[in-house]
Amino acid sequence: MSEYLPGLAGVPATKSNISDIDGEKGILAYRGYPIEQLAKHSTFEETTQLLLDGDLPSAEQLAEFDRNLRHNRRVQYHILDLMKTFPATGHPMEMLQTAVASLGMFYPGNDCLTGGDACSDLNYIHNMTVKILARMGTIVAMWEHIRNGYEPPEPRDDLTYAENFLYMFTGREPDPMLARIMDVCLILHAEHTINASTFAVLVNASTLASPNSVIAAAIGALSGPLHGGANQKVVEMLKEIGSPEHAAAYVDEKLANKEVIWGMGHREYKTKDPRATILQKLVDQLMEARGGDINPMFETAKAVEAVCEERLAKKGVYANVDFYSGILYQEMGIPADQFTTIFAISRCAGWLAHWREQLKDNRIFRPTQVYTGHAARDYVPIDKR
């Protein structure tokens, strides 16, 4: 039997050509394209198509895909009715998981999935990809209104994915700079090799479950604070610290108690996460555009990062993608408990790319275990125990 490695650390779980990480050098690339170039030149729609299809689309292909996404933003009123029955105090990630899973009841048809291109219905795969991706943003934005007791606005077909999301979420047309920042955030979070939620995609896809079940499983995995939930924790931590001069004492106390500093550390990166570098620059740009008028939390974050670098660099622990994203979302008027749902909207692009890749070369996941229980023994009747 092969060696048991907790957390499957370093164990290849699949072959994939979607994205790649060089954790020593701090490089992330989607389909070979460095994340810095995509963040600078691409859009979420184009990056999604790159992840799904393997290459940058032509102008016509992109226009067609974008049109499809825009036409699929509306959800049936039954889903709106269902969401109105959810408790307003529920966590938005639980809401998203439930609403996305429910889509499967409205769009059945996964019995066409047999694994392998030759027998699976490619139309179904394409249609479901667009339906789920387009509706994820709508559902998250709708929830912000429903949980506050209001009817959500209708999606708008004349806006990009990022613009429409911010429009629906806040009820106002977004400032162009904030819309572009949201677009970049969606690009940066869209894919990241075989992390916990993507592994959940592979396992569920391998059973030929419906794509709604596959994505709902991934949303559940992403909701945990060790994965996607960390960006909410970062903002809560920065609020608790309060100001830059309290950063060192806070970090030292946490480390002495063997607690984690949220937004620091990554299984793959032994240097600063390249996405954190891009996000930090975006905060800088926003600050410059606003003449320095930005949430003071940013200064606290920089102080925490500097202290962590002194204390944790020797362990290869640096800022990860979650460290600065929350500060930007706050500037857009997004409450902290909705940060992870935005991560999910974006990562849905990568999840769907992995779902499709798994189907093309499918074998059901069935790992083994190291049994540590009792040896065989006889049942004891209840009156003899």
Ligand code: COA
């Ligand atoms: N704060 C303080 N110490 C940390 C740390 C953090 N955020 N992340 C890692 N370390 C320390 C560990 O305690 C360990 O120290 P030790 O060798 O003295 O025991 C060492 O660095 C190695 O970390 P390890 O727990 O083996 O890393 P991992 O790959 O198993 O875990 C994470 C990776 C992401 C789960 C972990 O870094 C973490 O919990 N980070 C905070 C949560 C977070 O921001 N998650 C979002 C990830 S994108």
